[in-house]
Amino acid sequence: MRKALIGTYASLLLLGTVILFNSCSKKHDAEPPLVITPTVHPIPYSVMVYYITPNDKTFNPNYYKAARSSIQNVQNWYKTQLGKTFVLNPVIIDTFTSSHNASWFSSFNGDSISGTGSLYAYYNTFYELQQWLGEKFDTTHLTYFAFVAADFPDETKPKGLAAEGLNDLIGLSGQFPGSWMGADAHALSHAFGLPEPPTESSNGVMSLGWPNYPNCVFTQDEKSYLISLPFLQ
Numbered sequence: 448m449r450k451a452l453i454g455t456y457a458s459l460l461l462l463g464t465v466i467l468f469n470s471c472s473k474k475h476d477a478e479p480p481l482v483i484t485p486t487v488h489p490i491p492y493s494v495m496v497y498y499i500t501p502n503d504k505t506f507n508p509n510y511y512k513a514a515r516s517s518i519q520n521v522q523n524w525y526k527t528q529l530g531k532t533f534v535l536n537p538v539i540i541d542t543f544t545s546s547h548n549a550s551w552f553s554s555f556n557g558d559s560i561s562g563t564g565s566l567y568a569y570y571n572t573f574y575e576l577q578q579w580l581g582e583k584f585d586t587t588h589l590t591y592f593a594f595v596a597a598d599f600p601d602e603t604k605p606k607g608l609a610a611e612g613l614n615d616l617i618g619l620s621g622q623f624p625g626s627w628m629g630a631d632a633h634a635l636s637h638a639f640g641l642p643e644p645p646t647e648s649s650n651g652v653m654s655l656g657w658p659n660y661p662n663c664v665f666t667q668d669e670k671s672y673l674i675s676l677p678f679l680q
Contacts, residue, residue, distance in 0.1 A: 481508050486536045489589055492677045493534040494518070494635070496592045498542040499575065501549040504596050506542070513619035514594040515540045521632045524661050529670055531679040533590070533635075540594075545575055549597040552612070568599035572610040590638050590678055592631075609634035629660025639676060641669055 489495050496518050498511050518535065525532040545551075552571050555561045562570035572593050577584045586607035599612040611634055618627035632652055641653055644666065650656040656663030665673065673679055 481511065483511075483540075483542055484538050486538050486541050489536055489583075490534055491588050492680075493536055494590045494592055494678070495536065496540045497576065497594065498540050499572070499593055499595045499597075500542070500544045501547060501552065501595070501597050502545055503548040506544070507596065507616075509620050510594070510596060510616040511540065511542060513624065514616060517619050517624065517628045517631050518592065518635075520628050520661075521635060524628075524632060525673075525679070527661075528665055529674055529679060531674060533639075533678050534680060543579060545595075546578075547571075547575070549613075552595055552597040553599040566604060568595075568597070568612065569604060569608070569610050573608050576608070590635075592635055592638065604637060606638055606640035609638040625660050626658040629657035629663060632660060632663075633657040636665075636669070636673070639673060639678060641672065644669075 486495065496514070498514050500506050518539065522532050522535060552575075553568050554571070555567055556571060556574075560571060560574045561567045572595055576591055576593060590609075591607065592609040592611075594611050594616055596613055596616060598614070599610075600614070609631070611631060615627050615630055618624060619631075621627075629652065636653060644651060644654050646654075648654045648656065648666070650659070650663050651666060651669075652660070652663040653665070653669060
């Protein structure tokens with residue numbers, strides 16, 4: 448009887464080890480290592496997306512994954528709205544560590560960097576990309592979207608660049624990312640050249656409707672403009 452019990456315990460231990468191994472394997476399969484291969488030659492008329500980490504912050508893989516998921520979601524939403532959508536590069540989101548700290552992005556750093564208006568974060572991010580990319584920075588053949596792990600509000604103006612700050616990254620990483628994806632869709636549409644609409648509407652993504660994403664729309668004039676762009680394919 449004792450030998451039988453020992454054999455039973457051994458069998459249960461072996462079964463438990465197999466289950467634990469399979470559980471660990473499945474968990475490992477669900478979380479592959481994050482590999483980011485920088486884009487060397489961007490696709491012409493594509494959207495170049497960056498996750499920028501200020502030099503007083505550490506790279507947050509959850510923010511990176513959330514931003515990547517959002518831009519892909521917006522890409523699909525564009526397709527449902529327009530029948531066409533924008534192109535992303537194979538890595539989807541490039542990343543680099545800024546030479547500046549987080550507060551630099553929301554500060555006035557001189558007219559030549561921060562502009563003469565109040566959109567400091569937008570112009571500072573624009574400058575940062577210019578410095579990082581050098582002669583490769585090209586707003587004619589590329590549209591840029593920068594997620595920056597620095598505390599500043601959505602500051603995007605037509606056209607060339609969409610800039611989103613830390614609140615957006617936190618929201619995208621949270622339990623209910625929908626409205627934050629709407630903010631990204633709104634910002635990217637500005638980067639493509641859409642202005643704020645002259646008349647507000649409750650369901651317009653460029654108006655009051657973006658918090659209800661994906662249940663928001665472009666107006667017919669906005670659709671006509673976007674479809675005419677070489678960025679929409």
